[in-house]
Amino acid sequence: MYGAGDVRVITVPDPQLLDTTDAIVRITRGCVCGSDLHPYHSMHNDENGVSMGHEFIGVIEQVGSTVATLAVGDFVIAPFAWSDGTCEFCREGLQTSCVHGGFWNAAGVGGGQAEAVRVPLADGTLVKVPGTVDESQYASLLTLSDVYGTGWHAAHRAGITGGETVTVIGDGAVGLLAVLSAKQLGAERIILMGRHEARTNLGITFGATDIVAERGDEGIQKVIDLTGGSGSHVVLEAVGHMPAYEQAVGIVRPGGVISRVGVPQYESAPVGFGSLFGKNVTLTGGPAPVRAYIEQLLPAVLDGTVNPGLVFDQTVDLEDTARGYAEMDARTALKVMVKP
Amino acid sequence: MYGAGDVRVITVPDPQLLDTTDAIVRITRGCVCGSDLHPYHSMHNDENGVSMGHEFIGVIEQVGSTVATLAVGDFVIAPFAWSDGTCEFCREGLQTSCVHGGFWNAAGVGGGQAEAVRVPLADGTLVKVPGTVDESQYASLLTLSDVYGTGWHAAHRAGITGGETVTVIGDGAVGLLAVLSAKQLGAERIILMGRHEARTNLGITFGATDIVAERGDEGIQKVIDLTGGSGSHVVLEAVGHMPAYEQAVGIVRPGGVISRVGVPQYESAPVGFGSLFGKNVTLTGGPAPVRAYIEQLLPAVLDGTVNPGLVFDQTVDLEDTARGYAEMDARTALKVMVKP
Numbered sequence: 001m002y003g004a005g006d007v008r009v010i011t012v013p014d015p016q017l018l019d020t021t022d023a024i025v026r027i028t029r030g031c032v033c034g035s036d037l038h039p040y041h042s043m044h045n046d047e048n049g050v051s052m053g054h055e056f057i058g059v060i061e062q063v064g065s066t067v068a069t070l071a072v073g074d075f076v077i078a079p080f081a082w083s084d085g086t087c088e089f090c091r092e093g094l095q096t097s098c099v100h101g102g103f104w105n106a107a108g109v110g111g112g113q114a115e116a117v118r119v120p121l122a123d124g125t126l127v128k129v130p131g132t133v134d135e136s137q138y139a140s141l142l143t144l145s146d147v148y149g150t151g152w153h154a155a156h157r158a159g160i161t162g163g164e165t166v167t168v169i170g171d172g173a174v175g176l177l178a179v180l181s182a183k184q185l186g187a188e189r190i191i192l193m194g195r196h197e198a199r200t201n202l203g204i205t206f207g208a209t210d211i212v213a214e215r216g217d218e219g220i221q222k223v224i225d226l227t228g229g230s231g232s233h234v235v236l237e238a239v240g241h242m243p244a245y246e247q248a249v250g251i252v253r254p255g256g257v258i259s260r261v262g263v264p265q266y267e268s269a270p271v272g273f274g275s276l277f278g279k280n281v282t283l284t285g286g287p288a289p290v291r292a293y294i295e296q297l298l299p300a301v302l303d304g305t306v307n308p309g310l311v312f313d314q315t316v317d318l319e320d321t322a323r324g325y326a327e328m329d330a331r332t333a334l335k336v337m338v339k340p
Numbered sequence: 341m342y343g344a345g346d347v348r349v350i351t352v353p354d355p356q357l358l359d360t361t362d363a364i365v366r367i368t369r370g371c372v373c374g375s376d377l378h379p380y381h382s383m384h385n386d387e388n389g390v391s392m393g394h395e396f397i398g399v400i401e402q403v404g405s406t407v408a409t410l411a412v413g414d415f416v417i418a419p420f421a422w423s424d425g426t427c428e429f430c431r432e433g434l435q436t437s438c439v440h441g442g443f444w445n446a447a448g449v450g451g452g453q454a455e456a457v458r459v460p461l462a463d464g465t466l467v468k469v470p471g472t473v474d475e476s477q478y479a480s481l482l483t484l485s486d487v488y489g490t491g492w493h494a495a496h497r498a499g500i501t502g503g504e505t506v507t508v509i510g511d512g513a514v515g516l517l518a519v520l521s522a523k524q525l526g527a528e529r530i531i532l533m534g535r536h537e538a539r540t541n542l543g544i545t546f547g548a549t550d551i552v553a554e555r556g557d558e559g560i561q562k563v564i565d566l567t568g569g570s571g572s573h574v575v576l577e578a579v580g581h582m583p584a585y586e587q588a589v590g591i592v593r594p595g596g597v598i599s600r601v602g603v604p605q606y607e608s609a610p611v612g613f614g615s616l617f618g619k620n621v622t623l624t625g626g627p628a629p630v631r632a633y634i635e636q637l638l639p640a641v642l643d644g645t646v647n648p649g650l651v652f653d654q655t656v657d658l659e660d661t662a663r664g665y666a667e668m669d670a671r672t673a674l675k676v677m678v679k680p
Contacts, residue, residue, distance in 0.1 A: 088570065089594060094620060097594035157622075230428065254429060254437035260617060267612035272604040277626045280434060282497075283611065286620030 001052050003045035007322040010049075015110060015118035020064040023122035025076060027058040029138045030112040030338040031312070032324045033146060034172045035263055040325050052321075053113030053338070054080040054104040055145035057138060060126075061116065069123045075133045076126040077298075078112065078119060079291040080104065080146045085124025093292035098124075112145075113321055115340045127294040131302070139309025139337060140301045143177065147335070148297060148308040149290025150261050151177030154236040155185050156293075157284045158259035162186030165227055168208070169247055170238035171199035173311040173335040174261060176206055178236040180308060183207030184300075187234070191226060193219055193247070199334055202310055216243065220250035232256060237285070242266045249275045260285035312337045341392050343385035347662040350389075355450060355458035360406040363462035365398040365416060369478045370452040370678040371652070372664045373486060374512045375603055380665050392661075393453030393678070394420040394444040395485035397478060400466075401456065409463045415473045416466040417638075418452065418459060419631040420444065420486045425464025433632035438464075452485075453661055455680040467634040471642070479649025479677060480641045483517065487675070488637060488648040489630025490601050491517030494576040495525050496633075497624045498599035502526030505567055508548070509587055510578035511539040513651040513675040514601055516546055518576040520648060523547030524640075527574070531566060533559055533587070539674055542650055556583065560590035572596060577625070582606045589615045600625035652677045 001007055015024055030053045039050075060074045070076065083090050083098035090098050100121065105111040109120055119125055129141060143149075151174050160166060166187040168178045171194025182190050183206060192208040193215075194200045200211045212222045224231055231253035237244050240262030248258045249270060258281060270276070276283055300306045315337040316324040324336035341347050355364055370393045379390075400414045410416065423430050423438035430438050440461065445451040449460055459465055469481060483489075491514050500506060506527040508518045511534025522530050523546060532548035533555075534540045540551045552562045564571055571593035577584050580602030588598045589610060598621060610616070616623055640646045655677040656664040664676035 092595060094595040097619065157620075255432060255434040264612040264617050267610050267614060268608045269611045270607050271609045271611060271623065272607035274607060276623070277600065277604050279437065280497075280624075280626030280629075282622060282624040283616070284620075284622040284624075286617045289620075 001039055001043055002047070002049045004041055004043050006045070007040070007052070007325050008049070009319050009321055015116050017062055017064050018118065019120065020066040021121050021123065022064045023060050023067055023070055023119045023126065024062040024116060025056070025058040025078065025119050025126070026061045026116050027056045027112060027114060027340050029142050030056040030114065030340070031142055032113070032321070032328055032336045032338065034174065034328070036325065037329055040329060051105045051111040051114065053111040055142060056112030056117065057141050057145065063122065067122050070126060070128060075129045077129060077141055077144050077294055078126055079149065079294065081287070081289070081291065082109070082120050082125040083291055084121045090124065093289055095289040095291040096287040113318070113338050115318065125291065127291070127298070129298070137302070139312045140307055142337065143308040143311060144290065144294050144297060144301065146290060147173040147311060148177045149293045150174045150288040151238070152181040152293050152297060153288030153290070154178045154238060154259045154261040154285060155181035158234045158236060158257045160185040160187055160234055163188045164233040165189040165191070166234040166236060167191040167193060167223055167232040167251055168236045168238060169193045169244050170262060171196050171203060172238060175238035176203050176311055177308050178238050178261070179203050179208050180206040180306060182236065184306070191223055191232065193223070196331065205310065215247065219247060223251040227253070234259065236261070238262045240265050242269065245269050249281070252279070252281050254279040254281070257282045257284060261288060311335045315339055341379055341383060342387070342389040344381055344383050346385070347380070347392070347665050348389070349659050349661055355456055357402055357404050358458065359460065360404040361461050361463065362404040363400050363407055363410055363459045363466065364402040364456060365396070365418065365459050365466070366401045366456050367396045367398040367452060367454060367680050369482050370396040370454065370680070371482055372453070372661070372668055372676045372678065374514065374668070376665065377669055380669060391445045391451040391454065393451040395482060396452030396457065397481050397485065403462065407462050410466060410468060415469045417469060417481055417484050417634055418466055419489065419634065421627070421629070421631070422449070422460050422465040423631055424461045430464065433629055435629040435631040436627040453658070453678050455658065465631065467631070467638070469638070477642070479652045480647055482677065483648040483651060484630065484634050484637060484641065486630060487513040487651060488517045489633045490514045490628040491578070492521040492633050492637060493628030493630070494518045494578065494599045494601040494625060495521035498574045498576060498597045500525040500527055500574055503528045504573040505529040505531070506574040506576060507531040507533060507563055507572040507591055508576045508578060509533045509584050510602060511536050511543060512578060515576070515578035516543050516651055517648050518578050518601070519543045519548050520546040520646060522576065524646070531563055531572065533563070536671065545650065555587065559587060563591040567593070574599065576601070578602045580605050582609065585609050592619070592621050594619040594621070597622045597624060601628060651675045655679055
């Protein structure tokens with residue numbers, strides 16, 4: 001990406017092993033993330049450009065000399081952050097805070113909208129998919145790189161244990177997979193706030209019981225009415241803009257939880273007596289340590305119990321990546337897979 | 341209270357039963373709360389004045405015709421909010437959000453810095469102390485009205501289960517009893533941030549393992565150093581001012597919890613990527629539903645296992661209540677008991 005709206009596919013040198021813990025992965029599928037649209041809207045022009053993409057599945061092509069758990073030919077899923085798998089945070093399942101880890105497209109590491117990529121700390125970062133992988137499984141496996149694990153993180157951090165009313169704000173891929181996750185964790189009622197009908201219909205497929213298309217005060221009142229005046233035990237906020245936060249505060253039940261996975265496009269927000277404190281509301285969430293969830297979520301993906309890959313409604317060839325951004329930006333695509 | 345710094349003891353009509361669910365309690369001991377100092381500093385002059393005090397223990401003097409669980413002569417503890425004990429929130433232990441409840445000194449209900457008070461919804465609100473109560477127990481029993489239950493709420497909401505490093509911000513009565521509560525819940529290390537030596541010494545008695553007297557960036561660095569660079573799993577914020585919040589954000593460990601019980605003197609605060617979100621920090625807390633905790637905390641108070649009443653370092657007669665405020669304001673008293 002060279003600036004707002006300026007996505008180019010160029011030829012770069014092949015990635016090389018730099019550390020003995022690296023692996024080179026030949027990418028099978030990458031994709032465009034809703035969060036990629038933030039720089040697509042606002043990036044300043046940069047003649048050097050930045051590589052893009054933080055979600056991919058692929059096949060190991062080379063491994064460094066100390067890589068112990070992976071071999072050439074393994075089919076792997078890459079989480080959106082790389083991590084050593086051994087530090088105190090990784091051991092606690094918070095790989096996004098790994099003391100040796102980092103994020104794609106920074107510090108000399110490339111991205112997932114590409115043909116191949118160097119993966120640092122490959123043993124800690126990559127998860128091998130057992131058995132033979134069929135192309136029909138690519139979409140769902142790819143969601144484990146980010147959007148499914150992120151939706152799961154929202155629901156998991158909110159402490160859903162069964163029987164709750166859960167409201168999901170946002171009908172993007174993460175919001176829809178937060179619906180699926182809440183359903184898997186036993187939520188009794190799942191209210192999805194979104195107004196793009198094709199998406200909210202997919203939300204119903206994933207387990208939503210009610211759709212609220214209204215926003216702002218009108219949307220808040222609708223959820224309050226739907227919950228008998230008390231509000232929603234759990235609110236999963238998968239947007240990141242201030243109106244979504246305000247909506248969450250408006251609909252959460254006293255003693256309830258707001259779990260955020262939409263990257264906040266604000267720094268300060270109401271948290272005092274009139275918003276969170278007076279109602280004993282808990283605010284949680286953050287960048288999802290999806291690495292912690294891949295093994296747990298993989299079996300139901302492989303056996304077809306769940307089909308999170310339904311969030312991909314378009315596929316473009318790598319050279320058409322710019323069109324993938326444009327369609328997601330125009331909301332004519334929900335989520336675009338990129339095929340190298 | 342008739343305005344900032346203007347506390348008067350006046351004669352008013354005796355409280356009367358108004359509803360069949362009321363009780364009249366003859367107050368044995370009341371006290372002054374740190375939160376009473378907020379109006380003591382900033383209240384606008386009001387020629388009608390407002391009654392004060394939301395913590396008391398006493399003896400039932402009259403009961404309404406439908407009061408079922410209490411009788412004249414019972415020794416009772418009153419939580420700082422009154423509640424029906426039967427609504428959906430009370431049943432979940434969130435009596436501060438009771439749909440029929442309320443707070444002392446409002447809506448025709450008096451306060452605890454008095455000789456007697458009408459208690460609405462007496463069955464739901466009051467907790468009878470079993471057996472004979474000795475005067476030596478008054479102080480500890482009185483902490484169950486607010487400060488002990490509030491410190492407990494901070495620690496309980498933070499999810500302390502044992503083994504954690506817990507940092508308590510604030511060496512007032514609530515902060516000190518948050519130390520005691522964290523200790524009871526199994527915290528391994530308890531860092532108390534405060535600089536009033538008599539108070540921090542009491543904190544050590546309650547279980548603090550480290551004292552940090554520094555504030556601001558210096559205090560943050562000290563806690564980071566004490567925790568091997570990672571920060572504190574749990575931060576219990578018992579002050580309510582913005583610098584305390586900022587301190588909490590600065591010292592909390594990635595993936596950790598900030599639990600607030602100091603009433604926020606701000607509405608907006610940093611919660612975005614650079615403060616809470618990026619580190620997956622959970623923010624929780626609120627007005628403590630102390631009613632939910634009284635029965636649980638009472639046995640260890642009655643058998644002397646814990647002595648939370650040590651936070652009371654002065655007692656004044658009711659007519660000297662103004663002096664109690666002045667001493668707490670000057671920090672020459674930690675917490676002042678009021679004897680009618």
